[in-house]
Amino acid sequence: MDEGKQARQHTHISQQAGSSLCYLPHPLVLHKGSTLVQTTEIELDDDCDLIYGEILASGRIRNGESFKFNRFSSHLVIRHGKRKLVTYNIQWQPASQHPSALGQMEGYTHQLNLFYVNTAHSSLDMRSKVGRLYNRISSNHPSESILWGVSQADDSVLCLRVLADNAYSLQEILKTAATLLHPTQSSPLSAAFFK
Numbered sequence: 001m002d003e004g005k006q007a008r009q010h011t012h013i014s015q016q017a018g019s020s021l022c023y024l025p026h027p028l029v030l031h032k033g034s035t036l037v038q039t040t041e042i043e044l045d046d047d048c049d050l051i052y053g054e055i056l057a058s059g060r061i062r063n064g065e066s067f068k069f070n071r072f073s074s075h076l077v078i079r080h081g082k083r084k085l086v087t088y089n090i091q092w093q094p095a096s097q098h099p100s101a102l103g104q105m106e107g108y109t110h111q112l113n114l115f116y117v118n119t120a121h122s123s124l125d126m127r128s129k130v131g132r133l134y135n136r137i138s139s140n141h142p143s144e145s146i147l148w149g150v151s152q153a154d155d156s157v158l159c160l161r162v163l164a165d166n167a168y169s170l171q172e173i174l175k176t177a178a179t180l181l182h183p184t185q186s187s188p189l190s191a192a193f194f195k
Contacts, residue, residue: 006035013042020049022182024174027055027110027167030069042078044119050078051178053114055170056090058099066109067094078157080119085154088113106147108163112170116158116181123155129181130158136180141173148173
């Protein structure tokens, strides 16, 4: 994403019944003067397992480029059949409304979003995973330099959001979460796994 340029990215993922996907791309760094518009659509059939995680960096921090991009627009939709399970939007335009404000980045420079969906799990199964993930992150990453929360967004959906001032902390938490949620697969810092 070069200065003054606009990039568009559209990702469409379709999982068949009984499939599994762990999608954890490298952190996204928003460069000075750039505009990125990304849309991600994920369609799940019955008995699907999905881990979708992303780390966003507000810029090349060490170059003094935090929140120096023009615009970042991200729209994620996850569906099970025709039913919408997750809609997640990020609209950042630092020149008109700075993302570091309360309610967005809370003064942090990096954000992790993770969505775990298992279309075969019951609400109780997912609630149990939320509790286990909360306990694991609390014990493995007790730092006061991060702000995080995990919740159950639907019977079959778990959401994790973490704010920090570096990508490394977020990658470690992402690795912890992916390992707990999908213990049969190793989870490097960046990967896509299929079953």
